[in-house]
Amino acid sequence: MRALxxxxxxxxxxxxxxxxxxxxxxxxxxxxxxxxxxxxxxxxDARSGRVPAGAxxxxxxxxxxxxGALPVGTRVVGLAAGAFAARVVVPVHSxxxxxxxxxLARAAALPVAGVAALRALRAGGALLGRRVLVTGASGGVGRxxxxxxxxxxxxxxxxxxxxARAEGLLADEVVVGLDNVTGPVDLVLDxxxxxxxxxxxxxxxxGGSLQSIGWTSGEPAVFPPxxxxxxxxxxxxxxxxxxxxxxxADLVRLVESGDLPVEIGWRGPLESFAEAAQALRDRRVxxxxxxxxTG
Ligand SMILES: NC(=O)c1ccc[n+]([C@@H]2O[C@H](COP(=O)([O-])OP(=O)(O)OC[C@H]3O[C@@H](n4cnc5c(N)ncnc54)[C@H](OP(=O)(O)O)[C@@H]3O)[C@@H](O)[C@H]2O)c1
Numbered sequence: 087m088r089a090l091x092x093x094x095x096x097x098x099x100x101x102x103x104x105x106x107x108x109x110x111x112x113x114x115x116x117x118x119x120x121x122x123x124x125x126x127x128x129x130x131d132a133r134s135g136r137v138p139a140g141a142x143x144x145x146x147x148x149x150x151x152x153x154g155a156l157p158v159g160t161r162v163v164g165l166a167a168g169a170f171a172a173r174v175v176v177p178v179h180s181x182x183x184x185x186x187x188x189x190l191a192r193a194a195a196l197p198v199a200g201v202a203a204l205r206a207l208r209a210g211g212a213l214l215g216r217r218v219l220v221t222g223a224s225g226g227v228g229r230x231x232x233x234x235x236x237x238x239x240x241x242x243x244x245x246x247x248x249x250a251r252a253e254g255l256l257a258d259e260v261v262v263g264l265d266n267v268t269g270p271v272d273l274v275l276d277x278x279x280x281x282x283x284x285x286x287x288x289x290x291x292x293g294g295s296l297q298s299i300g301w302t303s304g305e306p307a308v309f310p311p312x313x314x315x316x317x318x319x320x321x322x323x324x325x326x327x328x329x330x331x332x333x334x335a336d337l338v339r340l341v342e343s344g345d346l347p348v349e350i351g352w353r354g355p356l357e358s359f360a361e362a363a364q365a366l367r368d369r370r371v372x373x374x375x376x377x378x379x380t381g
Contacts, residue, residue: 088381089142089171090359092132098363099132100143102356108168108175110154115176117162120149121194122169124362124375125226126302137167144170148184148194149379156181161190163338165197165330170356172381182334188341192348195374199226200337200346201330203234203275206297209322210273214239219267219286222277222302223260224251226374229349230337231275232257237345243267245282253372254349270294280305284313292317299324349373355380 091103110116123146131137147169151160155178164181168174184193207213218235222228223244232255235242244257245264252260261267264282270291276283279301287309290296298321340346351371352362355378362375 087172088356089168090144090356091142092137092139094133094139098129098360100359100363105142105171108171108173110175112155113178114154115151115156115162115164115178115181116153116173117147117149117164117176117181118152118173119147119169119171119379121191122146122148122356122377122379123194123197123199123226124359124366124377125198126300126366127198128170129363129366142168142171142174144168144174146194146197147174147176148190154178161186163190163193163196163334165201165326165334170359170377172379177329179329179331180334182331182338184338185342188338191353191376191378192341192350193338194376195226195348195350196230196334196337196341197330198326199374200230201333202227202299202324202326203230204333204337205326206275206299206324207231207234207238207273209297209324210275210295213273216240216272217243217270217291218273218275219243219245219264219271219289220257220275220277221245221264221282221286222300223255223257224369224372225277225302226371227275227277227299229255229373230346233346234340235273235275237340240273243271245278247369251369251372264289273297275299278303280307283307284309287321288313290319292319294319296321297324298322350376352376354378
């Protein structure tokens with residue numbers, strides 16, 4: 087079957103290849119992939135060695151069950167290694183059913199980015215009436231985080247890199263950078279790292295929490311002396327791990343009800359991966375990049 091595999095010698099360390107068909111074990115479903123989405127993490131994975139040379143890249147899948155632990159024909163979304171392929175095996179505890187009225191292409195945007203936003207917000211505690219700051223709010227995780235925080239009753243400040251990146255963002259405040267944000271904020275979801283993480287830390291209220299989700303800036307974070315001394319507040323590392331099926335089902339319900347719009351900033355065939363990857367690196371994708379998979 088056709089797939090995108092890691093190849094350190096290829097441009098972007100990824101190339102199209104014919105690979106062996108995956109085989110579902112007990113507790114797995116075999117999914118015919120209709121759509122997948124590109125995550126910033128996929129770009130890192132291709133170069134870091136986390137996905138080994140020759141292995142299929144990708145994590146987000148939406149498609150139709152063709153074998154394994156769920157009835158054939160079930161429409162599903164899931165998170166699994168090797169999603170950039172015609173077919174992929176997904177543990178049944180990491181899939182959720184997709185009702186007929188939810189577009190599979192939009193569902194494909196949910197696993198990595200949506201679950202990260204949902205879990206990082208939950209880790210921050212009750213949100214009703216709280217001030218939540220989301221950095222990198224123009225991207226995949228960021229847009230879901232802004233919307234989910236608003237659904238939970240938070241007052242949301244969305245930080246973006248430029249005014250153009252704010253298109254479609256529905257937040258109480260949209261800011262370019264953090265220079266003009268007045269504190270305190272109760273929760274920070276940080277996707278950028280570096281200087282923005284330090285600035286966000288300084289805006290955090292006593293008792294507040296900063297969830298460090300990503301580090302797209304690639305810059306070190308340099309804390310001024312004594313900026314970590316004072317009333318207790320926390321900086322917590324974050325990782326998506328363990329089964330995601332239940333959280334995906336929550337997200338699918340919110341998409342179905344219309345409360346969680348899925349913003350697609352780039353869409354094209356799997357074969358145009360390099361174009362999607364370049365757009366994501368260039369910060370031109372407002373929301374998610376979706377790759378359509380055929381055959
Ligand atoms: N810990 C986990 O389990 C987990 C899960 C999902 C994602 N992540 C991480 O979270 C981060 C966001 O992921 P994503 O999929 O939402 O990425 P994305 O769609 O590319 O969004 C990243 C955002 O970061 C901002 N940014 C600021 N400085 C940047 C720079 N120098 N280069 C590129 N972008 C920059 C961009 O906003 P502006 O252009 O508006 O500045 C962009 O919208 C990534 O680091 C990813 O690896 C971690």
